[in-house]
Amino acid sequence: MSFVSISDIVVGPAWTSRESGRYSGRYPLAVERHALAQVGRLLPGVTTVTPHARYYSLHGLVAAETAGRSIGAAAAQRLVRRCEVVMGAISTLHHDPHPGMSRAHGSDRIGPALSGGAALNVAEVASSNVYAQADWGFWGPYLASEGLLGLVEWSGGLPGPGPELDVAAVRAGLGPLLDLAEQDRIDQAVLRDHKSLCLCGATHAPDGRMLQRRLLPSDARPMELGGRRSQTIRMVLRLLELSGGVRNPQRDLVPFLLYDPSTDDDPVLQDLEITPAWRGVALRTLSVEAWRNLWAWLVGQIAGCISLAELGDLLAGALPDGTLQSHLDDLPARSARGGDAGRVLAAEPAVNDRGDPERWLDVLLLGALRSDELPERVRSYFEGPMDHRERLTPSWLRGRVEEWRGRPLRDFAGFLAQQMVHRSQQIALSKSWFDRRQGQLRIPTRVYVRDGQVFRDGGEPGSGISLRWDTLTTVLAGVGWVERAEGLWRVTDECRAL
Ligand SMILES: [Zn+2]
Structure with a gap:
C-alpha cells in the first residue's frame, strides 16, 4: 500500500513564488515540427552542430x-x-x-x-x-x-x-x-x-x-537511412555544380532548387528520388519562416498591455484595403502553364520587396494556395497527412482562405493575429512544467494573455530554420568534395569524378 505524504501535494515552502515563471521558449508557435522532422529524416548523420x-x-x-x-x-x-x-x-x-x-x-x-x-x-x-x-x-x-x-x-x-x-x-x-x-x-x-x-x-x-x-555507400538503397543521406549529398553536390558555386549553401541553393529551370531538366537531379522531397521541405520552410517573422513583427507591436482586438487592428492597419480575394488576385503566378506546366515559379521571392508585414502574409498565402497544387511527391514532404487539422499549417490556412475570400483582407488579418496569440498560449501551456525547487510553474513564452489583454516580456527573434545544408557543406569540405575559393563554395575535381 502506498501513502501520499504532504510533500507530494505541497511542494516546498515557496510554492507561491511571486517571481514570474515565464522564460523564453524556442519555438513559440511550433510551426517548425514537420519541416525539422523531415530534415532529420532526409539527412541523417549530419546536424547543425557537427560541422567538422x-x-x-x-x-x-x-x-x-x-x-x-x-x-x-x-x-x-x-x-x-x-x-x-x-x-x-x-x-x-x-x-x-x-x-x-x-x-x-x-x-x-x-x-x-x-x-x-x-x-x-x-x-x-x-x-x-x-x-x-x-x-x-x-x-x-x-x-x-x-x-x-x-x-x-x-x-x-x-x-x-x-x-x-x-x-x-x-x-x-x-x-x-x-x-x-x-x-x-x-x-x-x-x-x-x-x-x-x-x-x-x-x-x-x-x-x-x-x-x-x-x-556515399555504394550499396545503399535509395530511401533507406544511408540511402537518404547519400541521395541528399548527391543532390547538394549537384546543385553546387549546376549553380557554379555559392556563397551560402542554404540561402543560395534553396531558391536555385525551387525555381531554376535547369534543376528541372537535369538528369542527375531527376534520377534522385530525394529531389522532390527536398523541394517540398524547402517550400515548407518558407512558410515556417514567414510565420516566425510575422509573429516577431506582431509581438514587436505590443507596448505595455493591449487588447487582442487592438493587436489585430495593428496588423490590419499595416495591410492594404480590399477583400482577401482581390489580394489573392494580386499575388504573382505560382506555377508555369503551357509547355512546362506545373513547374514552380518564383512567387515567394517576387513578394519579398513588399513591405513588412505584408510580404510574410503573402508568402503564407502562397504556401496555402500551393498546398493542393503541388505534385504528389513534393506535397507529401511539404505537409504531413494530419497537418490540415493543425492551426497555422498551409492546408489549415487554405481552408480559412476559402471561408474569408469575400471579406476584407484586414478583417482576415485580425483573425490571423488572434489565431497566432491563441496558438502561442496553447503551445506555451503544453510545454509548461512545474519546477519543484523553485515551487513555480515554468512557462516557455514571451507573450501572455490575461483578461483579454496581451502583454509581452520581450521580443521574438523570427527568422528561418536550418536545413543543415551549411554544416553538410563543411563536412563535405572536410572529406575533400567541396572547397571554398574566392568566397564561393564549389565542388572539387575529385568530387566531379564521382
Ligand atoms: Zn588545416
Missing part, C-alpha cells in the same frame, strides 16, 4: 582505443579531451578558421593558450572547464550522428567502435595523435610538423576515405 568531418574520425579512433585498452569512462574522457585539444591546436595554428569553415571546437580557449608562441600545455587546456565544459569534450554534439553512420557505438556509458568503423583507417590517418595526446606540453614547432592531423587533413588521408565511403 574529422571529429567523426577522431571519435572513432578514441572509441576503438577505449575498447582495445579496456579503459573506463574517466580514462576515455581524458583521452578524447587531450586528442581534441591537440587536434584543435594543430588546426588553430594551420588556419583559424579554415576558409568557409567554423573554427575548431574549443579554439576560443586553445588559441589564447598558444599566444606568443607558447608551447601547448595539453594537461591544463584539456582539464575540466577549460577548452570544453562537458566531460566528454565535444563528443556530445556528434554522438547521435556517429551512431547513425555506424562509426561509434555506446554501451554502458562507454564508446566502442561501430560496425562500420574502419579501425585501420582511423589509426593510419590519426594514429600519431594518440602519442601527442600523452604529452603534457608540446612545442608549437612539433604541432606545425603534424599538419596532417589538422581538420583539413582528412581530404587525402585514410580516415577521410573511410568517411567518404560512409557518406
Whole structure:
C-alpha cells in the first residue's frame, strides 16, 4: 500500500513564488515540427552542430582505443579531451578558421593558450572547464550522428567502435595523435610538423576515405537511412555544380532548387528520388519562416498591455484595403502553364520587396494556395497527412482562405493575429512544467494573455530554420568534395569524378 505524504501535494515552502515563471521558449508557435522532422529524416548523420568531418574520425579512433585498452569512462574522457585539444591546436595554428569553415571546437580557449608562441600545455587546456565544459569534450554534439553512420557505438556509458568503423583507417590517418595526446606540453614547432592531423587533413588521408565511403555507400538503397543521406549529398553536390558555386549553401541553393529551370531538366537531379522531397521541405520552410517573422513583427507591436482586438487592428492597419480575394488576385503566378506546366515559379521571392508585414502574409498565402497544387511527391514532404487539422499549417490556412475570400483582407488579418496569440498560449501551456525547487510553474513564452489583454516580456527573434545544408557543406569540405575559393563554395575535381 502506498501513502501520499504532504510533500507530494505541497511542494516546498515557496510554492507561491511571486517571481514570474515565464522564460523564453524556442519555438513559440511550433510551426517548425514537420519541416525539422523531415530534415532529420532526409539527412541523417549530419546536424547543425557537427560541422567538422574529422571529429567523426577522431571519435572513432578514441572509441576503438577505449575498447582495445579496456579503459573506463574517466580514462576515455581524458583521452578524447587531450586528442581534441591537440587536434584543435594543430588546426588553430594551420588556419583559424579554415576558409568557409567554423573554427575548431574549443579554439576560443586553445588559441589564447598558444599566444606568443607558447608551447601547448595539453594537461591544463584539456582539464575540466577549460577548452570544453562537458566531460566528454565535444563528443556530445556528434554522438547521435556517429551512431547513425555506424562509426561509434555506446554501451554502458562507454564508446566502442561501430560496425562500420574502419579501425585501420582511423589509426593510419590519426594514429600519431594518440602519442601527442600523452604529452603534457608540446612545442608549437612539433604541432606545425603534424599538419596532417589538422581538420583539413582528412581530404587525402585514410580516415577521410573511410568517411567518404560512409557518406556515399555504394550499396545503399535509395530511401533507406544511408540511402537518404547519400541521395541528399548527391543532390547538394549537384546543385553546387549546376549553380557554379555559392556563397551560402542554404540561402543560395534553396531558391536555385525551387525555381531554376535547369534543376528541372537535369538528369542527375531527376534520377534522385530525394529531389522532390527536398523541394517540398524547402517550400515548407518558407512558410515556417514567414510565420516566425510575422509573429516577431506582431509581438514587436505590443507596448505595455493591449487588447487582442487592438493587436489585430495593428496588423490590419499595416495591410492594404480590399477583400482577401482581390489580394489573392494580386499575388504573382505560382506555377508555369503551357509547355512546362506545373513547374514552380518564383512567387515567394517576387513578394519579398513588399513591405513588412505584408510580404510574410503573402508568402503564407502562397504556401496555402500551393498546398493542393503541388505534385504528389513534393506535397507529401511539404505537409504531413494530419497537418490540415493543425492551426497555422498551409492546408489549415487554405481552408480559412476559402471561408474569408469575400471579406476584407484586414478583417482576415485580425483573425490571423488572434489565431497566432491563441496558438502561442496553447503551445506555451503544453510545454509548461512545474519546477519543484523553485515551487513555480515554468512557462516557455514571451507573450501572455490575461483578461483579454496581451502583454509581452520581450521580443521574438523570427527568422528561418536550418536545413543543415551549411554544416553538410563543411563536412563535405572536410572529406575533400567541396572547397571554398574566392568566397564561393564549389565542388572539387575529385568530387566531379564521382
Ligand atoms: Zn588545416
